[in-house]
Each structure stands twice: as structure tokens, then as C-alpha cells.
Amino acid sequence: MARKKGRMAQEVNAGSMADIAFLLLIFFLVTTTIASDKGVLNFLPPKQDPNQPPPEILLNERNIFNILVNANDQLLVEGDYMDNTNTLAEEVKAFLLNFGAPDEEAVALYNSLPASLREKANRDPSSSDHPMSGGAVVSIKTNRGTSYEMYLEVLDQVKRAYFEIYAERVGLTADQYRALTGRNPAEKELQDRGKEGIPMAISIAEPDKIGGN
């Protein structure tokens, strides 16, 4: 009897090994996050020559959309207090598409816009002249004590206004427009057509010294 036991093949039941393996595989598939390079893109202005004063660009006050964020993360948008950014994108859009005093080129741009954007033009003389270069500029100014999160939120909303305008011009949703890579000619054409004549004029002012270090 004892002899028989020693001869027997000692095999572990491995039939469910594949199931275990699959379970583990699925577990890791679900839990692993691959770091993706996504974010809000920003182009910094070129560096200043210390010997030359920064060029004075004369803009009428009505052409600047002022967003101030203080060290307590409170917003002052065009002189009005705001405590969240929910309506900011709409306000920026209304400002950009105001067409208060368009010149000939801007009239042509206005006529090229789809009707849904054209009806946003309030023709308010106290708001921006036109969204082309030399026209509407969105200015964001923070304190040194403003939190980065708030700053990014504001920048995000301003960009959203621009992307929604661009996307509407080419008949896409903002998400689809942002996903355009510009790698093939068709996408590049869409991208260019969206932003043609409406440059993303976001000015990020040097923060002032209050409330930080």
C-alpha cells in the first residue's frame, strides 16, 4: 500500500489556473492608468529685452476683458464681483462676438460666421470692437497668492469660450474640435477654418505682489 502511494503522480489540479490568470489580467487592465499628456496649452510671450521697454500696445479699454483674481480666489470680471466661474465662458463669448465697431474686414468676418454666432453680436458700443487681431483681448491678472487651481479654472473657461466659437464655425462640438490633431490636411483645414480671423488673444499679466511670497 505504501509503495503504491509513492509511485502515484502527485499532480496539483491546475485546471482553474487560466481563470485565475484572466482574473488577474482583467484586474490589472482596469486598475492601471497610463500617464497621458493632457492639459491646457498656453503659449508664453517672448522674453523681454532688458534694454528695450515693452512695446506699448494701445488698446481701448472696451477692447479688454479684464479678469482679476485675488489672493482669496475671488473674481472681479469687468468690474463685477463673481464667486464662481460658471458663467464666465458665456460672458467671454458675448464679449468676443460683440462687434461693437467693426471695420471692413471684421464685417466680412461677421458675415462668414454661422447664424448661431451672428445672433450673439450685441453691437454694444461699450464692449469689444471686433474679435480680430487688434480687437478683443482677454486679460487675466492674478495675485501671487492666488491658487493655481483657480487660475487654471479661469484660463480653462476662457479657452472654452474660444473653442466653442471655433467649433461652432466649423460645425463640430468643442470636444471634437479640440481633438483635431492637424496631422492630415482635412483636419488641418478644419482647424484653420475654425480660428481664422479670431486669434486666441489671452493676455496673462504678471501677478502683483499681494498675498504671496
Next chain:
Amino acid sequence: MSKFKKKTGTSENIPTSALPDIIFMLLFFFMVTTVLREQEILVEQKIPQATQLQKLEKKSLISYLYIGKPKNVAVYGTEPRIQANDVLINTSDIILWVNQEKDQLSEVERDQITISMKADRDVKMGPISDVQFELREADARKLLYAAVGKVQN
């Protein structure tokens, strides 16, 4: 005599039915122990949320700057610091670092360098603007504020 004959009759092939299992075990061992990130993050990283995310195409052009409160407060203090590669650097070292990163790129791509700034959401704008100023000085003007998607309502 009969004893010897019986011995040669035993089969000599090794059972290979367990081989896939062994391979699987090895696979899982390496899956579990491999760390994808080769550099350790020395600062806190709570990436802020944003909605208007854009994806960058060429990963080789991206260099990463991590900004946040150091994890090891006893050694590095509580003020936000900048991490480049695997060391904490000062604001004044950024130009040097950018130039090093630019040197690793080919000549035609040197101007297209993109800095991905992974800043903690609790960092104040003071350090961020200092970094931006240095990046302007270093002529690395394409800047990506790394963010994660926010569910829009």
C-alpha cells in the same frame, strides 16, 4: 537481470503540461514588480481639473516639471519646490535645465520643446509665475498645464 530491464522501460519525457502556468507566474511576477516610472516624484502631486484639455502629439518633445510641496517636509521644508528629472531645483536653475533638455533634441526640433508643468493644485501663483518667467527667458514658450478631465455638468 529482469530488474535492469524493467528500469529501461520507464518513460523519460518531462511533463510539460505545467509550462504555461510557469510562464504565467513569471508574467505576473514581472507585471507586479515592474514600475513604469523610473523617476521618483519628490513633490506632492494633486493635479488640478480642467475641461478644455488638449493632447500633445509628440511625446519626445515634452519635458516635465513637477511643482508642489515636498513630500519629505523634514528635509526640504514646506514651501513649494520644483522637481526636474529626479532632483529638486531652484528657480534660477530652470534655464540651465531647459538648455539641457533642448540639447537632447535634434536641431530642428529644438524650438518646439514643450514643457509639461505638473503643478499641485495647492500651489500659489507666485512660484508658478516665477517658473513661467524663467521659461520665457529660456525661450521654451510652449507650456502645457497638466490637468485631468473634469466631468462637465
